[in-house]
Amino acid sequence: MGETLKILVVDDDDVDRMTVLRALKSGEPNACVDEVDSAAAAAEALREGDYACALLDFNLPDGDGFSVLNDIRNSGISTPVVMLTGQSDEKMIVELMRAGASDYLSKNSLNSETLLHCVHTAIRLHQANEEKRRAEDALKQSHTQLQEAHHHLQESHEQLLQSEKLASIGQLAAGVAHEINNPVGYVYSNLGTLQEYTDGLCRMLETYEKLESLVADDEPELQRLRELKTELDVEYLKDDVRNLVSESREGIARVKGIVQDLKDFSHVDEAEWQWTDLHRGLDSTLNIVNNEIKYKAKVIKEYGDLPSVECLATQINQVFMNLLVNAAHAIEVQGTITIRTGMGGEDKVWVEISDTGNGISAENMKKIFDPFFTTKGVGTGTGLGLSLSYGIVHKHGGHIEVDSEIGKGTTFRISLPVSQPNQEQAKDSA
Template structure:
């Protein structure tokens, strides 16, 4: 038993009905419960609600039939925090081969899961970057010659319209009245005045479309530019605009986006990581709005700090959830609808930048997330240069 008390693995023993009879010291450290609080309690005291009834039915069917059960589970600590653990439950038998107890051993893998999720996010962004580079390579040539052809077509049409204007000026000089009437009737039939205006409008729209394609590709590259995943001086507003374009389809049916930008200097940061923060905040804001609403995106400065905030007029966050928003795996969404990692990862990114995130929310009125960032990173070359001036 001394070995069990000294191991870092969580050990719990229950009777066949799941009533706790023993826990080791690691259980107390991991869950926050004292032994006296859980002995005699059902093991359900740790349930998080993430696993559904079907999961537990499978678990009980397995162990009650005499087989070990292994699974990755999300459980809840005494303070309400969720944590991941790799758990094994083994039936214990007496000399008559009757199950008398269940031995549960587990390891906390929350941090490992968080790092895995961050790695997956990085790999996902890297994949998007590779895709964007490939798309850009493939479409740059056709977009280039379409753009060039539109410009050439515009020059040709300008010449044709000048020629038509000259013909119209010479029309009255035609002595044959029957010919003049036919020309006049033909102009009415083809509606020449309308064609002049509409052709120019079609060309302008085509030019705008080509420019939009170029911008979308560039925004994808700016958003996920992993080859520049290092500290650099960057325009935060450019990152915001790239991210807003990426999530345009997510936002356009849910909210009007109102920009209120201040005049910000370049900020020392890792742009692709900050874009991930902006992405999470914008998507969360859209998902908080049940019908069509408004999302305000603002920026400002205070001394050596700048801030960016995203405010929505959605359903808001209950007060009891505010302090748990940045916990790994915490989510107010239905099971299967959210991982609870978006804000946790965002919090880690902002901390890495030496910043902080402030939250202000009221149920029924909406939420505001403000990201504070230092303009320069402490100890960096740019910060030291600034101090020397």
């Protein structure tokens, strides 16, 4: 061994101590040996100094070998200890080894050769154990790392699936929206004209009806007219034709809304990246959705300090709108919607929209970002809001997180990077 051997000898008997010392020095002249004569001093020395090995007399005035061993092992010191015993009671020796002694020697038969052999073996054993422990630690650590990596992979796999799903739905939506957009457009506009025409025809009919009273009662054509009026139920027809047209117009307006959602969803209408004040975006979106919210919820704003954020402003507003409308829908009678904003680190901002609504069940939680998943009645929900928002936020390199408790409410938290380092790339993939 290249470095000097540092050994602690513990014995209260001066003669015994000298014997041990001499035996050590004769075989290992360069050894550095410290001596102490009590259990307390031994424990302290072992705690302070980095001894390669300790030679410990079993019987000390202030304690026996067990107490010293327990004391140092409990405080995490693993220095190998060779026990020096007066008599060799086998049972006691087994106990000593169990308590953490590396080896034992009988004081009666002490000689330099066996003593040093014993010391070196104890040190080697100790070193091997340490190495094993280190290897185990390293193994445990890499196991944890592997587990983390696995977990990470699973997460990105799910995210990939989600965006894959969104991409294919997006393509589908773009195609459908494109096909539907035109016919819906002219049906909507024709229905407007039809409404005007029917209004005109009805007015015309009413004027004719006034003429009726001026015609002589025995006129045969008048008789036929009256029969026809009863047969066709003209009174009802006049009312209903107006209803039919305006209902159809409402229906088509709803289809137009959905087509618009689909177009937004598939990013058919591209917008510009610009530096935007998110608070202004939130405020203007609040104005737009005020109708949906005002009877149900008090809106509390807890805005932090935000820098301008580089984003596709109309799309980010769309996200705000979806979250706000969802929050309002989740509140059945009366509640609160809280909007919080703040900075997360130097280059990230976050926006939180919390409601005191009915919350999301664990089962639904897995599906809320899926396109067309909705728990709302026909006509109220399209199930596109959150998948749309998810796509938009991810396109910005951000994240969207949900925290919800049934009966208590839900918080959606969006985090966005302040700037878009790969803006060109983001644009391409938009």
